Amino acid sequence: MRNVVILGSGCAGLTSAIYTARANLEPLVISGAEPGGQLALTTDVENYPGFKEGVLGPALMQEMREQAARFGAEFVSDDAHAVDLSPRPFVVEAGDGRHEAKALIIATGASARFVGLESERKLIGHGVSTCATCDGFFFRDQEIVVVGGGDSAMEESNFLTKFASKVTVIHRRDELRASKIMQGRAFRNEKIEFIWDTVVEEIMDVEKGEVTGVKLRNVKTDEVSEFPCRGVFLAIGHIPNTQLLEGQLELDQAGYIVVHDHTKTSVEGVFAAGDVQDYVYRQAVTAAGSGCMAAIDVERYLQGLEG
Numbered sequence: 001m002r003n004v005v006i007l008g009s010g011c012a013g014l015t016s017a018i019y020t021a022r023a024n025l026e027p028l029v030i031s032g033a034e035p036g037g038q039l040a041l042t043t044d045v046e047n048y049p050g051f052k053e054g055v056l057g058p059a060l061m062q063e064m065r066e067q068a069a070r071f072g073a074e075f076v077s078d079d080a081h082a083v084d085l086s087p088r089p090f091v092v093e094a095g096d097g098r099h100e101a102k103a104l105i106i107a108t109g110a111s112a113r114f115v116g117l118e119s120e121r122k123l124i125g126h127g128v129s130t131c132a133t134c135d136g137f138f139f140r141d142q143e144i145v146v147v148g149g150g151d152s153a154m155e156e157s158n159f160l161t162k163f164a165s166k167v168t169v170i171h172r173r174d175e176l177r178a179s180k181i182m183q184g185r186a187f188r189n190e191k192i193e194f195i196w197d198t199v200v201e202e203i204m205d206v207e208k209g210e211v212t213g214v215k216l217r218n219v220k221t222d223e224v225s226e227f228p229c230r231g232v233f234l235a236i237g238h239i240p241n242t243q244l245l246e247g248q249l250e251l252d253q254a255g256y257i258v259v260h261d262h263t264k265t266s267v268e269g270v271f272a273a274g275d276v277q278d279y280v281y282r283q284a285v286t287a288a289g290s291g292c293m294a295a296i297d298v299e300r301y302l303q304g305l306e307g
Contacts, residue, residue: 081094254279
């Protein structure tokens with residue numbers, strides 16, 4: 001029996017682990033087979049407060065993990081494969097273990113959609129990014145590519161023109177899916193150009209460990225061409241990691257957890273933090289903030305049970 005089990009070990013999960021551990025709640029963190037969340041895939045993080053020279057994403061996650069462990073948090077390095085919210089206590093199964101908890105914090109995050117290329121995985125953090133707000137600064141005066149055609153792609157493209165010398169949007173259709181207002185902003189921006197009816201077949205150059213260009217294919221003519229650029233931003237959406245919770249918690253149409261009164265979910269005793277419930281900001285610092293909020297909400301909930 002645990003006071004609290006935390007699903008996820010990104011900024012939200014580890015911050016909630018720090019706070020619940022300091023409250024003597026002895027949290028158990030199901031960190032997953034790939035701990036650290038999206039920051040584990042990021043090289044330089046320059047916008048997290050307290051690091052004037054920046055910090056490597058994996059290093060920041062390791063510091064947070066050790067900080068939580070110092071206060072007594074325990075970790076299970078397995079993915080949760082089953083969650084049952086119907087009984088009290090709640091049940092979480094991970095690896096070969098079965099864990100019971102009076103309260104749960106869901107901090108499983110959201111995974112960026114990828115095109116599906118081996119090269120994009122190898123170059124993530126080395127010229128390939130899924131977050132313009134996080135990484136745009138590194139591409140000052142360089143030519144970059146944005147893949148996508150929705151509101152997110154247009155928002156990221158406009159934002160990136162603050163830094164890049166040119167932004168080229170690659171879209172597989174001949175018209176955008178973005179709202180008219182977002183389309184208008186992009187079309188009026190002199191730094192943004194468009195390549196229509198086209199998909200990215202390859203990102204170069206894995207051997208150099210940096211992005212030098214993309215190989216493109218026109219979906220109507222099958223013509224293949226190479227397009228030089230220094231960065232590739234993927235803006236084709238995110239998938240919240242809530243598959244285990246479908247039918248048990250209130251989720252919105254996109255699969256994000258719906259929260260009430262900050263971090264409370266539709267099931268009493270279950271709280272959500274970070275990108276699994278935040279599709280707007282998706283920043284390390286906001287995820288950490290909501291992890292703190294969830295931990296404090298859990299502490300108050302458990303106090304209510306005792307009283």
